[in-house]
Amino acid sequence: MDYIKKPGVIEEKSFQIIGEELGPNNFTHRELLIIKRVIHTTADFEYKDLLYIRPGAIDDALKLLKEGTTIYTDTNMILAGINKRALKTLNCSVVSYVAENEIAQIAKDRGITRSMAAIERASEEGINFFVIGNAPTALYKLKELVEEGKCNPSFVIAVPVGFVGAAQSKKDFEKLTLPMITVRGRKGGSTVAAAIVNALLYMLVNRK
Amino acid sequence: MDYIKKPGVIEEKSFQIIGEELGPNNFTHRELLIIKRVIHTTADFEYKDLLYIRPGAIDDALKLLKEGTTIYTDTNMILAGINKRALKTLNCSVVSYVAENEIAQIAKDRGITRSMAAIERASEEGINFFVIGNAPTALYKLKELVEEGKCNPSFVIAVPVGFVGAAQSKKDFEKLTLPMITVRGRKGGSTVAAAIVNALLYMLVNRK
Numbered sequence: 001m002d003y004i005k006k007p008g009v010i011e012e013k014s015f016q017i018i019g020e021e022l023g024p025n026n027f028t029h030r031e032l033l034i035i036k037r038v039i040h041t042t043a044d045f046e047y048k049d050l051l052y053i054r055p056g057a058i059d060d061a062l063k064l065l066k067e068g069t070t071i072y073t074d075t076n077m078i079l080a081g082i083n084k085r086a087l088k089t090l091n092c093s094v095v096s097y098v099a100e101n102e103i104a105q106i107a108k109d110r111g112i113t114r115s116m117a118a119i120e121r122a123s124e125e126g127i128n129f130f131v132i133g134n135a136p137t138a139l140y141k142l143k144e145l146v147e148e149g150k151c152n153p154s155f156v157i158a159v160p161v162g163f164v165g166a167a168q169s170k171k172d173f174e175k176l177t178l179p180m181i182t183v184r185g186r187k188g189g190s191t192v193a194a195a196i197v198n199a200l201l202y203m204l205v206n207r208k
Numbered sequence: 209m210d211y212i213k214k215p216g217v218i219e220e221k222s223f224q225i226i227g228e229e230l231g232p233n234n235f236t237h238r239e240l241l242i243i244k245r246v247i248h249t250t251a252d253f254e255y256k257d258l259l260y261i262r263p264g265a266i267d268d269a270l271k272l273l274k275e276g277t278t279i280y281t282d283t284n285m286i287l288a289g290i291n292k293r294a295l296k297t298l299n300c301s302v303v304s305y306v307a308e309n310e311i312a313q314i315a316k317d318r319g320i321t322r323s324m325a326a327i328e329r330a331s332e333e334g335i336n337f338f339v340i341g342n343a344p345t346a347l348y349k350l351k352e353l354v355e356e357g358k359c360n361p362s363f364v365i366a367v368p369v370g371f372v373g374a375a376q377s378k379k380d381f382e383k384l385t386l387p388m389i390t391v392r393g394r395k396g397g398s399t400v401a402a403a404i405v406n407a408l409l410y411m412l413v414n415r416k
Contacts, residue, residue: 010344014371043369043394044252077398080288136218161251163222186251190285191399 011207014040022048030058030203034181037199041191052174052182060179061155061200064129065090071197072122073131074098074115074138081194086201097121098135116141123151131157133193136165139173146176156180157196159188219415222248230256238266238411242389245407249399260382260390268387269363269408272337273298279405280330281339282306282323282346289402294409305329306343324349331359339365341401344373347381354384364388365404367396 018036022045027035031053038047068091073079079096087094097103097118107117115135122130123145130153132138139158145151158173158180160166170182181196226244230253235243239261246255276299281287287304295302305311305326315325323343330338331353338361340347347366353359366381366388368374378390389404 010370010372017371040371041369041397042250043371043374043396076288077285077402080284081398161249162218163225163248163251164218166251188251189249189399190289191397194285 008207011040021045033203034058034196034199037195037202038192041195044187046187047183047192050183050185050187052180052184054178054180057155057179057181058200058203061129061181062203064154065092065200065204068092069129070095070127071129071131072096072119072127073133073193074118075134075190075193077190078131078133078193078197081191082197083201083207086198086205086207089205090201095122095127112141113137120145128154130155131193131197133157133159133188133190134161136160136162136169139169140165143173143176146178153178157182157193159183159193159196161187161189161192216415219248229253241411242266242404242407245403245410246400249403252395254395255391255400258391258393258395260388260392262386262388265363265387265389266408266411269337269389270411272362273300273408273412276300277337278303278335279337279339280304280327280335281341281401282326283342283398283401285398286339286341286401286405289399290405291409291415294406294413294415297413298409303330303335320349321345328353336362338363339401339405341365341367341396341398342369344368344370344377347377348373351381351384354386361386365390365401367391367401367404369395369397369400 015036018039034053035048035051038051039045071092071094073094073096076096076099079094082094098114103114103117107114113135115138119138119141130142139160156178158170159182160169163186167186170184174182183192223244226247242261243256243259246259247253279300279302281302281304284304284307287302290302306322311322311325311329315322321343323346327346327349338350347368364386366378367390368377371394375394378392382390391400
């Protein structure tokens, strides 16, 4: 029964270990807060080389969060992983449409994925803060909407994981000049996406 | 617009690529279904060496699922990641108590983590199928309850991730003779936990 039972203490010590194992680096303090939290959630140090944080993107994300934005996520896992107390403190909210029956019907009728239909809905609703952690098709659809002038996101987290389309979709998406955070290559996913959002939230409100 | 838009096709192709990159191995067909799905969800081939599937554990898990069991998860992310349609087909359900106000109060009053308080509740309710993907303290608490004769799970997925206590908690838990699937070392987490549950579900019902 001598294990540590205080989550705050566990997290602090974890971040200390991660910092020590990361060693010397050129990341800014705020970049490190994101990188460390992603490593904390995956125990995978490869992310220090895979995370791409576009210069200025953290400022853009924090500006949105301070204004009380609505965050769109492409999975319910990401939605579940975002700290709701921090969101509430900032008058922010998070939505996902991918599991809705109406979206499933639209996707079926049009022969597209539910993820794509859901992104279209989010775009129509004027969402500015997108978190894509699962579906390459969602990311391609978002890119198309941007290129067609139908959507102009202020900040995007683009971290689909996988073996078919994920790496390429992120590489293609990076060509847009939008403020963004991506994970290069195959890795990424819902826990990574949620960790990035939470790292941004904790820059503005106390972790609890 | 020439990217693949059918999730079923994407997944099939992904599994084919994973199989090719895994190369020759001695896993059974059913073990491979679990290992491949975990790699599919993380894009991390290390899991082929880290996953420990106790002999007989898959049979025990499937038996519970066929009986219509209640699965306990230690995070809402895992809960969100489990395929609800497959659960429903099998008359199974999934619960998590870690975010409940009553559990928070008990944890505060007793100076333990919410994860620990939530595991106690699940144990009292006679849950047989535990999925621990986040909190080493939850796993230690479950171990204590087993050793005290207060809980006798029929199947446990023990995959906390992290730098303080996670690896040790799993190593200690493995000493129990229970049917279990674990991830050795620091890695694991909610997406890994959900992937293992879904791999088991898809052995019994069609993936949709």
